[in-house]
Amino acid sequence: MKRTPSRISQLFFLALFLILFVQTEYRGKDEINAAVNTFFRVNPLVLFSYVLAAKSWTWLLLPALLMTLATLALGRFFCGWICPLGTILDLVTTRIRKTTPIKALKGNTKYWLLLPLLSASLFNLNLSGLLDPIAILLRGLTFLLHPLAGLATREAWVGLYHLIGERRDAVAPAYNLIHDNILPFRDTIYPLALFSTVVLLTIIALERFETRTWCRDLCPLGTLLGWLGRFSPFRRIPAALCGDCGACRELCPTSFDQKNLVQEECILCMDCQRGCPHERISFRPSLALKGAGPLQPERRVLLGGMAAGVLLAVPAKFRSPEQVSRLLRPPGVRSEDEFLKRCVRCGECMKVCLKSALYPAAYQAGIEGFYTPLMIPRLGYCEYNCTLCGQVCPTGAIPLLPVESKRREVVGKAVFDKNHCLPFARKIDCIVCEEHCPIPEKAIRSRAVTVIGIDGIARTVKEPYIVEEICNGCGICENVCPLETKSGIDIFAVKDRTPISREPSSPYG
Numbered sequence: 097m098k099r100t101p102s103r104i105s106q107l108f109f110l111a112l113f114l115i116l117f118v119q120t121e122y123r124g125k126d127e128i129n130a131a132v133n134t135f136f137r138v139n140p141l142v143l144f145s146y147v148l149a150a151k152s153w154t155w156l157l158l159p160a161l162l163m164t165l166a167t168l169a170l171g172r173f174f175c176g177w178i179c180p181l182g183t184i185l186d187l188v189t190t191r192i193r194k195t196t197p198i199k200a201l202k203g204n205t206k207y208w209l210l211l212p213l214l215s216a217s218l219f220n221l222n223l224s225g226l227l228d229p230i231a232i233l234l235r236g237l238t239f240l241l242h243p244l245a246g247l248a249t250r251e252a253w254v255g256l257y258h259l260i261g262e263r264r265d266a267v268a269p270a271y272n273l274i275h276d277n278i279l280p281f282r283d284t285i286y287p288l289a290l291f292s293t294v295v296l297l298t299i300i301a302l303e304r305f306e307t308r309t310w311c312r313d314l315c316p317l318g319t320l321l322g323w324l325g326r327f328s329p330f331r332r333i334p335a336a337l338c339g340d341c342g343a344c345r346e347l348c349p350t351s352f353d354q355k356n357l358v359q360e361e362c363i364l365c366m367d368c369q370r371g372c373p374h375e376r377i378s379f380r381p382s383l384a385l386k387g388a389g390p391l392q393p394e395r396r397v398l399l400g401g402m403a404a405g406v407l408l409a410v411p412a413k414f415r416s417p418e419q420v421s422r423l424l425r426p427p428g429v430r431s432e433d434e435f436l437k438r439c440v441r442c443g444e445c446m447k448v449c450l451k452s453a454l455y456p457a458a459y460q461a462g463i464e465g466f467y468t469p470l471m472i473p474r475l476g477y478c479e480y481n482c483t484l485c486g487q488v489c490p491t492g493a494i495p496l497l498p499v500e501s502k503r504r505e506v507v508g509k510a511v512f513d514k515n516h517c518l519p520f521a522r523k524i525d526c527i528v529c530e531e532h533c534p535i536p537e538k539a540i541r542s543r544a545v546t547v548i549g550i551d552g553i554a555r556t557v558k559e560p561y562i563v564e565e566i567c568n569g570c571g572i573c574e575n576v577c578p579l580e581t582k583s584g585i586d587i588f589a590v591k592d593r594t595p596i597s598r599e600p601s602s603p604y605g
Contacts, residue, residue: 100367101366102176102364102366102367105177106176106178106182106183106186109177109179109183110184113132113180116131116132116134117132117237117242118242118277118278119131119132120132120133120447120448120488121280121281121448122281122448123277123281126481126483127487128484128488131444131487131488132488133442133490135180136228136231136440136442136490137156137157137159137160137490137491138159138162139160139163139228139230139317140163140167140174140320140321141224141228141316141317142157142160142224142440142491143160143161144214144320145214145217145222145223146222146437148222149217149218149222150222150434156490156491157491167321167324167328168324168325168327170330170364171325171328171330171362171364172318172321172322172324172362172363172364173364174321175315175318175363176363176364176365177363177365179229179230180230180233181230181310182229184233185299185300185310186308188300188303189303189307189308189349192303192304194304194306194307195304196305197305198305198306198309198313201309201312201314202313204397205313205314206313206315206316206318206319207319207397207398207401208397208401209314210319210320210401211397211398211401211402211404211405212402212405213227213316213405215402215404215405216405216409216412218405219405219406219409220409221405221409221412221413221436221464222436222439223412223464224316224440225440225441225442225467226441226466226467228440229310229315229318230317230442231440231441231442231443232292232295233296234442234443234444235292235441235442235456235467236292236293236295238286238446238447239285239286239288239289239292239456240289240290240292240293242280243280243282243283243285243286244285246279246280246283247283250279250283253271284452286443286446286456287455287456287458307349308349311350311363312350312361322360322361325359325360325362326359326360329381329382330364330379330380330381331359331362331379331380331381332357332378332379333379333380334376334377335356336356338376341372341373341374343373344357344368344372347367347368347371348362348368349365364379366379412462412464413462414463415461415464415465419461419462420589421588421589422460423460423461423465423470423589424471424472424507424569424571424589425469425470425507425589426445426454426471426478426485426486426494427478427486427494427497427502427507427568428486428495428502428505429493429494429495430505430593430594435468435493435494436465438491438493439493440490440491441468443456443469444488444489444490445469445484445485445488446469447488448484448485448487448488449482449484450479450482450484451477451478451479451482451575453473453475453476453477453478454470455469455470455472455475456468456469456470457470469485469494471507471571473572473574473575473586474574474583475575476571476575477570477574478507478570478571478572479570480503480535480570481499481503483496483497483498483502501595503535504568504596505568505593506567506568506569506590506592506593506594506595506596507568507569507570507571507587507593508571508587508588508590509562509569509588510529510539510540510562510567510569510573510574510585510587511562511585511586511587512560512561512562512584513582513583513584513585516584517585518578518579518584519542519557519558520559521584523547523549523550524549525557525558526560526584527542527560528577528578529572529576529577530542530560532572532573533572533573534570535566535567535568537566538563539562539563539564539566539567540560540561540562540563540567540573541561541563542558542559542560543558544557544559545557545559547559565596565597566597571587573585573587574586574587
């Protein structure tokens with residue numbers, strides 16, 4: 097990439113994205129001061145889908161509103177100056193030999209992706225995060241690539257330590273520096289990791305056919321920015337190829353598929369201006385809007401895309417009662433519907449979860465909940481004093497709460513499975529869940545009862561019970577249950593997620 101202003105800007109924002117990505121991690125501190133959520137809070141697609149779905153406003157998305165206004169004034173500059181995925185595509189495009197553009201993607205394909213997303217949002221189904229380029233990049237990095245890099249680095253250092261023997265102390269500071277600032281806190285390979293990475297690599301592989309195929313023909317964020325950019329008075333002059341040259345066609349990464357510049361596809365990279373052999377090209381404000389051309393898409397695509405969004409919104413909300421009973425959301429989420437309207441599906445909350453409790457939903461939450469965070473207590477639990485997920489959520493779908501308030505938030509309620517729990521099923525003592533319950537008043541307690549054992553002999557056993565009034569469903573009891581297969585205690589979702597009171601209504605013991 098040549099060192100032009102747009103290229104320097106691209107590299108700067110890509111570096112900023114990667115720095116914020118590695119900092120969106122538990123680094124031994126209870127607070128994350130800078131996170132990669134900034135890129136979502138400046139994202140107009142997140143703004144539009146949030147407002148349409150939630151029918152409300154959050155000041156967290158003020159940067160996205162400012163970006164929308166800037167696009168109306170300047171055009172689709174985000175794609176050519178800021179977007180980290182666009183920068184990655186530009187970095188690899190010169191190293192991939194081009195073949196032939198995919199004709200099936202030309203025309204209205206991008207509108208068939210954007211319009212159903214916006215229409216579905218209007219009917220309370222927010223799925224824009226599934227196709228948002230920032231979310232696609234972040235999920236690919238979070239769910240597979242970054243954990244694999246961590247695993248590979250740790251294994252490499254282990255091999256190095258074996259190789260250098262007693263001299264390992266000399267290189268230990270270098271490893272500590274990498275471990276504390278770059279490597280993931282844990283090397284978790286998430287569900288949907290392969291799928292997420294394949295999607296990202298497919299977008300990159302499309303560069304084989306044409307420069308920025310994703311940006312030209314598919315990206316819903318780029319399509320939205322292109323619509324907004326049509327109203328910009330800042331445009332390229334002349335708007336068409338010169339009759340005696342035509343070099344712009346080879347220089348432009350996104351437009352000039354025809355003789356005239358497609359205003360909504362111009363990403364203002366200005367490569368054509370810098371590469372013009374006759375120095376005829378300029379970018380400046382112009383009152384003449386005729387260069388924008390006729391508004392696309394055509395009416396049938398507009399109506400069809402909106403209808404598709406409506407049709408998608410109905411079956412996407414279906415979930416079986418069994419699925420609903422195990423939909424454990426992060427702490428502070430009190431309304432499932434409101435949460436789904438706001439969630440960007442970026443995966444940041446899963447990345448920072450201190451005890452590996454959060455994982456992306458696949459089939460568990462239906463189409464509507466695809467990629468949204470689910471707590472799976474058998475794999476991890478919600479740390480009593482941790483608020484990291486609320487700190488990094490871009491839209492407040494997971495609210496940022498003080499630690500004292502977060503401790504009282506209800507995720508679900510614990511229920512003993514008497515067919516598996518040792519004191520009930522085998523008539524032997526086990527108080528592991530009680531010992532680990534983090535609530536000071538203990539939401540799990542035990543009482544001495546006389547039972548007839550499986551050997552027919554009467555004995556006294558400590559039988560556990562739950563004080564529902566103070567159980568917050570953190571999941572640690574299910575996580576630490578010593579049974580190797582199914583736990584003897586399960587956390588189930590509840591409709592009423594009102595925070596627990598400070599004092600239990602039942603006495604201890």
